[in-house]
Amino acid sequence: MSDPNQPLRRTPLHALHVELGAKLVPFAGYDMPVQYPMGILSEHQHTRAAAGLFDVSHMGQVRLTGKGGASVAKALEALVPADIQALTPGQMRYTQFTNEKGGILDDLMVANTGDHLMLVVNASSKEADAAHLHRHLSQSCAIEELSTRALIALQGPKAAEVLGRFAPQCQAMHFMNAAFLTIDGITCYATRSGYTGEDGYEISMPGDAAERLTRRLLAEPEVKPIGLGARDSLRLEAGLCLYGNDIDQTTTPVEAALTWSIGKRRRSEGGFVGADVILRQLKDGAPRRLIGIQPEGRAPVRAHAEIQDRSGRRIGEVTSGGFGPTANGPVAMGYVASASAAPGTDLQVIVRDKALPARVAPLPFVPHRYHRG
Amino acid sequence: MGTLKFTEEHEWIKIEGDTGTVGITTYAQEQLGDVVYVELPAVGKQVEKGKEMAVVESVKAASEVYAPVSGAILAVNDKLTAEPATVNAEPMAGGWFVKIKLSKLAELDGLMDEAAYNKYLKGLH
Numbered sequence: 183m184s185d186p187n188q189p190l191r192r193t194p195l196h197a198l199h200v201e202l203g204a205k206l207v208p209f210a211g212y213d214m215p216v217q218y219p220m221g222i223l224s225e226h227q228h229t230r231a232a233a234g235l236f237d238v239s240h241m242g243q244v245r246l247t248g249k250g251g252a253s254v255a256k257a258l259e260a261l262v263p264a265d266i267q268a269l270t271p272g273q274m275r276y277t278q279f280t281n282e283k284g285g286i287l288d289d290l291m292v293a294n295t296g297d298h299l300m301l302v303v304n305a306s307s308k309e310a311d312a313a314h315l316h317r318h319l320s321q322s323c324a325i326e327e328l329s330t331r332a333l334i335a336l337q338g339p340k341a342a343e344v345l346g347r348f349a350p351q352c353q354a355m356h357f358m359n360a361a362f363l364t365i366d367g368i369t370c371y372a373t374r375s376g377y378t379g380e381d382g383y384e385i386s387m388p389g390d391a392a393e394r395l396t397r398r399l400l401a402e403p404e405v406k407p408i409g410l411g412a413r414d415s416l417r418l419e420a421g422l423c424l425y426g427n428d429i430d431q432t433t434t435p436v437e438a439a440l441t442w443s444i445g446k447r448r449r450s451e452g453g454f455v456g457a458d459v460i461l462r463q464l465k466d467g468a469p470r471r472l473i474g475i476q477p478e479g480r481a482p483v484r485a486h487a488e489i490q491d492r493s494g495r496r497i498g499e500v501t502s503g504g505f506g507p508t509a510n511g512p513v514a515m516g517y518v519a520s521a522s523a524a525p526g527t528d529l530q531v532i533v534r535d536k537a538l539p540a541r542v543a544p545l546p547f548v549p550h551r552y553h554r555g
Numbered sequence: 556m557g558t559l560k561f562t563e564e565h566e567w568i569k570i571e572g573d574t575g576t577v578g579i580t581t582y583a584q585e586q587l588g589d590v591v592y593v594e595l596p597a598v599g600k601q602v603e604k605g606k607e608m609a610v611v612e613s614v615k616a617a618s619e620v621y622a623p624v625s626g627a628i629l630a631v632n633d634k635l636t637a638e639p640a641t642v643n644a645e646p647m648a649g650g651w652f653v654k655i656k657l658s659k660l661a662e663l664d665g666l667m668d669e670a671a672y673n674k675y676l677k678g679l680h
Contacts, residue, residue, distance in 0.1 A: 222614040223589040411588070411615055480592055480636075482612050505591040505614050512592075534594075534610065 193239035194332045194389035195396055202407055210305035212240040215409040222411035226507040229378055229416055230548075233338040234408035235399055242308025243328040243386055244315065247298040252322040254299050258292065261318055263435060263454050265445025271296040274358045274373050276443050279314060284434040284459030287314060289425050291384075293360040293373055300360070300371060302333065302384070304425045332392030337382035337416075340404040342553065345372075345383055347402070352383065357552035366398055374553060377413065379420025379546055381553045418513060419506045421474060421545030427485055428472060428501040428515055436463035437517065439472045439545070470498060471523040475514040476543035481533055482512045483540065488532040489516055492539075497522050500531060506547055513547045514540075560623070560663060561672035567647060568623045568655075570663060575624055578651040579611065579642065582676055587613040590642040593635040595652060600628045602655065604662050609652050611642060624662045626655040 190213040199206060204215035215237065217225060228234055248254035255266040264277035274293035278286045288307040293300045303311045308327070315325045336345055346353045349363040355374040363372045368391045376382040387395055399405050414424070423429045429438045434456070441464060448454065452461055477483045482505045489498040503514030514531070522529065525544045530537040557571040565583035568575040584590065594610040602608045602622035609620040631653050634641055642650040657663075667675060 216615075217588065221589050223591075226614075415614055481594065482592055482617065484617065505612070507614070 191240075193237055194392040195237045195239060195334075198393050198396060199237065199407075204407070204409060207410075209410060210240055212305065214240060215407070217409040217411045218407050220406060222409070222415065223507050225406065225408045225412035226415050228406050229338045229380060229408055229412060230508050231338070232404040232406070233336055233340040233344050233382075233402075234378070234412070235396065235405050236335040236337065236408050236413055237332075237396075238335050238384065239332040239389070239392065240305035241333055242301075242303040242305065242311060243331050243333060244301040244303065244312065245298050245324075245326040245328055246301060246315070246319070247324040247326075249322055249324055254323050255294070257319050257322040258299060259448070259454060261314070261455055262290075262292070263444040263448050263457070263460060264292070265447050266292055266299070268445065268447070269294040272360055274360045274375060278429075278435050278440065278443070279311060280435070280454060280456040280460065281431055282456055283431075284436075284456035284463065285431040286425070286429045286433055286435060286438065287311070287431060289423065289429060291373070291375065293371075295360065295362075295371065300386070306426060328386075330389045331386055332389045333384060333386050334392070334396060334399075335376050335378075335382060335384045336399060336405070337376045337378040337380045337408075338404075339381060339551065341380070341382040344399065344402045344404055345385075348398070355553075356555035357381075365395055368395060370395075377420070377422055378416035379422070379548055379550045380416075381551055415504060415507060418502050418504060418515065419508055419546065419548040420550060421515070421547060423472070423515075424502055433472075433517070434460055434463055434468060436460060437468045437470055437472060467520055469520060470517045471520045472501070472515060472517055473523050474525075474543035474545040474547060475500065475503070475516055475529065475531065475540050476547075477512045477514065477531060477538055477540040479538060480511060481538060483514045483531045483533055483538065487514075487516075489518055490530045490532065490537065491522060492528045492530060494530075494537070497529075509547045513543075515545070518542070559669055560666035561669065561675075562621065562623045562666060563675065564621050566620060566623045568666065570657070573657045573660065574629065575626070575655045575657055576651050577608075577623060577653050577655060579620060579646055580672075581646050584643050584646045584650070587611060587615075587618060589614050590639045593639045593642065593652070595631040595633075595635065596628050598628050598631060602626060602628060604659070611639075620652060622655065623666060624655060624657050624659065626658040628653050629656050630654040
């Protein structure tokens with residue numbers, strides 16, 4: 183977690199954010215752009231309509247390499263429930279670091295580059311994740327935190343066309359593919375992924391090349407810089423969990439409706455931290471479940487609002503919520519008792535001491551538009 | 556014409572006789588960002604100076620709007636319910652929130668005039 187007494191850290195793109203007129207706020211210990219002069223609503227809509235460029239360099243990038251012929255994929259599987267050994271070179275997968283109680287220490291992306299694994303973890307957990315990796319994997323793996331590298335996300339229906347002008351081979355990639363791309367003479371590691379529900383890429387690059395490459399991309403007419411404010415409304419509409427809000431050390435992947443990310447082989451074999459709890463929940467069900475919440479009126483419903491059934495009995499709490507610009511209305515996510523988790527179930531949410539009618543909505547609120555080929 | 560006064564919480568009130576039209580300032584809407592929802596009080600409701608009178612929500616967060624004076628709500632701006640972005644577009648005019656019939660005219664003495672408010676804003680930076 184970030185220490186309020188420490189000076190805020192800056193990404194390699196900080197000076198560019200200032201130049202672009204960004205409103206900067208502290209986020210996970212970094213001075214980050216929450217919005218640019220265009221404003222959150224327009225930035226959100228621009229990303230869904232064309233292409234948005236996000237600085238996500240605050241996130242942790244970790245290179246994991248097997249030592250002395252040890253299988254790095256097999257080693258990492260001790261800490262995550264995904265099938266990492268099945269990842270072929272050029273493939274990426276979403277997973278979670280779990281704890282003994284089946285809770286989530288962090289969620290992350292794992293890509294197989296061919297001779298090592300590339301991990302992308304959350305900014306707020308990256309130090310703890312590195313310590314966790316060192317504690318459990320230092321015998322079998324070399325663990326390198328790539329703290330000088332930058333990471334940008336290019337997201338939206340025009341992302342492939344734009345990036346294709348610099349690196350045409352990016353257009354042959356499918357969702358969750360990963361590849362080394364040369365962009366303007368710089369070797370980058372790109373994945374066709376993101377956290378907006380749109381097609382797009384996350385591009386890892388040397389920090390000292392980041393401003394130049396970012397300027398090149400921003401010079402394309404379809405591309406606008408997008409801040410953390412729109413990143414949050416985009417991911418919420420896409421039904422994607424935000425670590426620290428929707429998932430944390432007390433929520434399991436089963437409760438968080440992330441069972442799709444648990445490998446089939448891992449379900450029978452186990453062998454990851456907290457497997458006893460998670461495998462039991464997979465079999466018998468979890469006591470609570472993350473759901474989409476569609477409020478009936480126009481009032482936004484925000485994190486920590488109490489969720490009740492229509493008789494006024496408390497059944498859970500909102501974990502993320504706000505106004506969805508594409509959904510054109512309030513959208514939220516939260517946990518409820520599993521008996522009340524079916525889409526269409528009537529709920530009410532307490533906002534400013536008033537019970538607002540709502541119902542359980544299927545996620546995502548806005549359909550994903552990933553390029554699955 | 557009427558007299559324009561301001562609060563430290565960035566509400567404005569335009570006074571004509573014993574009626575005040577209330578909204579939030581240009582500075583306030585800039586700080587909030589895109590307004591997506593406004594909750595207004597019922598007509599006839601008694602409001603008290605400094606107490607919550609309305610709620611304005613941007614994409615980012617919900618904020619309270621405080622009554623700059625005490626009195627009864629005479630009218631509310633229903634346009635904000637259908638088009639909350641009016642608060643961003645015309646904060647000092649078409650984006651007004653409520654009209655209040657003032658019950659304590661002396662409360663106006665504690666509010667800032669435009670010059671004092673502008674000076675107050677400079678002190679915030």
